[in-house]
Amino acid sequence: MYSQNRRKDNTEKIILIMLVINYSFMIFSALKLKWSTWLPTFMVAVAAVSVVSYVGSYFDYEGRAKLNSILIVVCFVLYSMHTGDIGAIIVPFIAQTVLIGFYDIDGILLYNTIALSVIVFYHAVILKSFTLSSIDDVYNNLVPIGNAYLVIYYIHLLGVRRRRRDKRLGQVEKELKDAEQSKDDFMANVSHEIRTPINSINGMSEIMLQNNPDEKTRLKVENIQMSCKRLNSLVDDLIDFSDLRTGKYEINVSKYSVDSLINDIVEFAYVLRKNKDIEIIADCDSTIPCELFGDEAKIKRVVYNIIGNAAKFTSIGCIAIKIGYRREFYGINLVITVKDTGIGMDKHNIEKIFSSFNQADTKRNRQEGGVGLGLPIARAIIEQMNGTITVSSEPAVGSEFKVVIPQKVANQEPVISAEFDTDENVLAYLDMEQFHLIQMRDEYKAAIDNMSKNLKIPMHMCHNLAEFKRRVELNRYTHFFISYAEYSEDKTYFNELAEKENNVIVVIDREQEEKIESDSIIKLMKPLYVFSAAMALLGKMDEGRNSISTDNYDKFTAPQARVLVVDDDKLNLNVAVGLLKTFEIEADTALSGEEALKMADSEKYDIIFLDHMMPDMDGIETFRRLRKKNGFYFKEVPVIALTANTVLGAREMFLKEGFENFLPKPVEMSEFKRILKTYLPADKIIMVDSCAGKENDCVKTLQAKEQSPQTKMADFIDYKQGISYCGSRETLMKILKIHIENGDSTLDKIKQAYENGDWKNYVIYVHGLKSSMKSVGINKLSDMAKNLELAGKKDDTAYIKENNDAFVSEYIRVLDGLKEMFKGEDSGKTQRALAQLTSIQSDELSAIYSAFEEAVYSFDENNMLHIINDLNGCSYGQVVLADRTGQIEQKIKNSDYMSALDMLKKIIDELLLEGDDNA
Structure with a gap:
């Protein structure tokens, strides 16, 4: 529509200029031939009307076109009445007709047809300026007049054909837009339908992990979570690719913390290499400004895609991540380099990797999966952020991707501003011979050297155990850094050193933690980089993670908080309720918008989590009705949108509607925690470490x-x-x-x-x-x-x-x-066993099992617990049922519903069998 209006405006402007020129010629001729003075005055007035109507935007385009056409033909008729030769009139008339034809409005040339007919009649009948008495008269007069009529007809036909073509093109354009909208709706619905079961699986997995399962179960659950994330990533790729192709992808600039960005990137890389024998080497500049303006989520998306690509095609060696910056007049250029020791590529394949649905070596690496969208999406996002991505690679050696992204600075303070004691002196022992690839040795050496420079702490490197022991005897060191390989050389020595010095730091993989024999040794989880090293040197290690402690990650509970979760899917409700129990929050649930509104009337909630796509009344309509209710509470209660639809514009849509925030499914635990901590009343949040000093x-x-x-x-x-x-x-x-x-x-x-x-x-x-x-x-x-x-x-x-x-x-x-x-x-158990219990019969046991089975397949946890609690108050014969059902309740709370059902079936079968034996 915008381009069409622009085209009409340009056309009208050109026609108006030509009309003014036409008026000028007629006015000049009238003055030169000394016609009546009213005629040039009239023409000047007519020209002024045409210009003013355009400049003042009086009438619409079609109205101004008809006005100008009428005015010019009237002036031309008056002009022709003062001209004795009709032949001198035909040529400028044809030119004026062509000019009017550019308006491309149906029926507008009728004015020219009428004008031509008036001119011919006036000259033939009144002025008798021409006759048809001879062949020459016919040729000299009738042929030009006939050609003028033909020109009008031809221009009319061209206009009709052009308008028909435009109409067909408009219809095609409309169909394409409808198809595009249909595709967007389809993508949104598919995204929602796929993400809903992913959310359920991922949420249940998270709940199981929160309940500290055994190692075998934990491994299986983590594999399930990884598969969920892979499927979710594929959905994101398809949606983002579609948005990028249609120009709908937007960069959302906001302030973000660089330490969070770096920590997430490093942790992502470590998790990704979990099942591969590769090292993650991180080299981060500690002087990067701590807060920047940019789209943190998009930057992580780009780097995750690049790291994911490196992990796919690297089976041995390392992935080295370097994060630095360059000062610029507008802020900084954030520079992120990812280098791997994978299979590499030749020049021909480098040109292919940024093509959609393409992989450099599909036959050799098909087992790694993917649809070939990661790198094309990464490049497209970087280009939208006015950045660049370059790649260099060599077959059998590896690849290096370099991303440069312009960012404005929000806070100039360096990301690590800690000041260390001037007497800090570090002794490090790293046996480089354990790494078979020279590239790994070089990357590790460069990372350690840069870390020492960044922290401004002398770090002395030893290359064998004998040298390490000799240096310990000769000099005083404040800290000792080794890896598990070096620790394994002489565990007794390092255990004793830790007892004496208290600052022996062993860098280990997560699974090696139990192999460290001394509690005096500080365990630093891989990958080692400047943040985790700084924490170790400052004595601020946080159990179980390497990130610098921030309020956003502190553990907390909120047992007094009131939370409502609204979703039409019972399984999603169970997931949300299970996650909230992690924070000791007992949540209320509603299966529809109407039910949620009734519950909001009877209870004041601190937060309402509201699903978007629900039948009858969707989340947005529910939100609008909630806000229209009378009372300050209904206007202010924080409402968080829950949705599996994360296509472009979803976040903006919810914020525009007035939602406090937006939580995409599958729900990430860290994001869930952030939302709770942000919107729950401060007086209801109890920090786990709030006992310090008290x-x-x-x-x-x-x-x-x-x-x-x-x-x-x-x-x-x-x-x-x-x-x-x-x-x-x-x-x-x-x-x-x-x-x-x-x-x-x-x-x-x-x-x-x-x-x-x-x-x-x-x-x-x-x-x-x-x-x-x-x-x-x-x-x-x-x-x-x-x-x-x-x-x-x-x-x-x-x-x-x-x-x-x-x-x-x-x-x-x-x-x-x-x-x-x-x-x-x-x-208490003994007293309950001795108390008067309700005796039940065998047929009641079967009915109880059927009810429990129905609750399991409906994922109705509350009903399951209710059935078991009722069963605990019963006896079967001489058996106190509470003595046998104790583990079922725990399995329900652990969301292990099928095991709970199997256990109940086994208990009932045993009871029935014992009853038969007693009979």
Whole structure:
């Protein structure tokens, strides 16, 4: 529409200029031939009307065209009446007719036809300026007049044909737009339909991981999550590719933190290489401005695609990520380089990798999957951000991608501004011979050198263990950096060094953590880069991650918060409720917008999570009705849009409607946590580390809130430490119960090994006890076990014999204390078993199973728990059902519904079988 209006405007402008010239010639002729003075005056007025109507935009395009056509033919008729020769009139008339034809309006040439007929009649009848008495008269007069009529007809035909063509083109354009809109609607619906089950699977996986499954189960669940993310990434690629092709892809500029960007990139790379024998080497400039203006999500998308491509085609060696910058007049150029030691490419294939649906070597690498959209999308996004991407590669050597993205600076402070003590002195031992590729050695050396320069701390490198030991003896160092390979060379030496120096830092993979024997050693998870190294040097390591601590990542709970989740899919509701339980939030749920509005009337919620696509009343309509309700609460309650539709414009649409924020499905736990922390009232958020400096008060509060009167705080447990290590009170309680169950057996093993002088197994048993007791806050027993372990490793049997009895006595005291702590629970079970219970028959058991089965297949967790709770208040014959159903409730809470169903089936079968035997 815009281009069509622009074309009409240009056409009208040209016609108006030519008409003014035409008027000028007629006015000049009238003045020269000294015609009546009113005629040139009239023509000047007519020309002025034409110009003013255009400049003032009076009438529409068609109205002005008809006005100008009428005015020019009137002037031309008047002009022709003062001209005695009709032949002199025909040629300018034809020119004026062609000019009017450019308006391309149906029927407008009728004015010219009428004008020509008037002129011919006037000259033939009134002026008698020509006759048809001879052949020459016919040729000289009739032929030009006939040609004038033919020109009018030809221009009319051309206009008709052009308008028909434009009409057909307009119809085709409309059909194309309709098809494009249909495609967008299809993509949105497909995105929603695919993301909904992905969200369910991913959410259930997240809930299972939150419940600390065994290692085998955890591996399977993580594989499920990885497959979900891969499928979700494919959907994103298809949608983004479509948006980029149609020019609808937008860059959303906002302020973001560079440390978050870098941490996410490095962590993504590490997770991606999990199943491959490759190293991730990160080299980050610590002087990058800490906050920039740009589209962080798009930048991560680009880098993730490049790293993903590198991981696909690298099976051995390393992926080196370098993040730096260059100062520019507008801010900085963010420079990100990804280099790999993969299969590489020749020049011909380099030209192909940025083509859509293309891979450089499909036959050789088809097993890696993908549809060949990652790199084309990355380049298109970078170009939209006015950046550049270059690639260099060599077959069998590797590839290097370099991305340069202009960014404005929001905060000039460097991303790491920590000041280290001037006497910091680091000794590092890295055996480069463990890396077979020269490229890996070079990348590691460059990264370590840059890290030392960035942190402005001297770092002395050793190349073998003998050199390391010699330097330790000769000089004083504040910190010692080694990797697991170096630690394995002489574990005893490094364990003892850690006991003396307390600053031995071992860089390890996640799965190597349990192999570090000394608790005094600081474990730094790979990949090592400037952020994690800075934290280790500052003594601010955060358990389980390498990122610099920020408020956004602090753990918190909100047990007093009121949250409503609205979704028409029960499974999605279960996922959301399960995630909220991580924060001790008991959420209300609604299956429709209408139900949500009724619940909002009766309860004041702190946050409402509202699904977008719901039948009858969608999320937007529900939101509008909520905001129209009378009362301050309905105008201010934070409403977060939940949607699986993340095509272009979704976020803007929700924010324009007035939603506080937008949470895409599948829900990412970190984003979910950010939303909760941002929009929940501050007075309802309880930080996990809020006990700092108030330990006694905090312990009392925890006791009062979370412990029954019978479960008094034992003097042998640091309750706060136990919760910190275990992550939650529930997990701590579970582990303590396991210690009660296994304690007597472990104690017997220790006694047996001591009596047999089996010091090797003795050390193994006390080592295990040392770690397990430390993890639940039983520090005294852990320290005693640690000393006995060290004595065993040094073959100091005298120390063991002198202290074993005290150790055993302390262990017995701990076990007795733990049993006393849970005595209240056992007493409660006994009382319940002795209480009057409802007796049920075999047919009722079958009915209960059927109801439970229906609840399982409906993913109705609340109903499952309700059925089991009712069952716990019953007996079957002489059997107290609560004694057999204890694990079912836990399986339900762990979202392991099918196992719960199988267990209930097994219990019922056993009960029926026992009933038959008794009969």
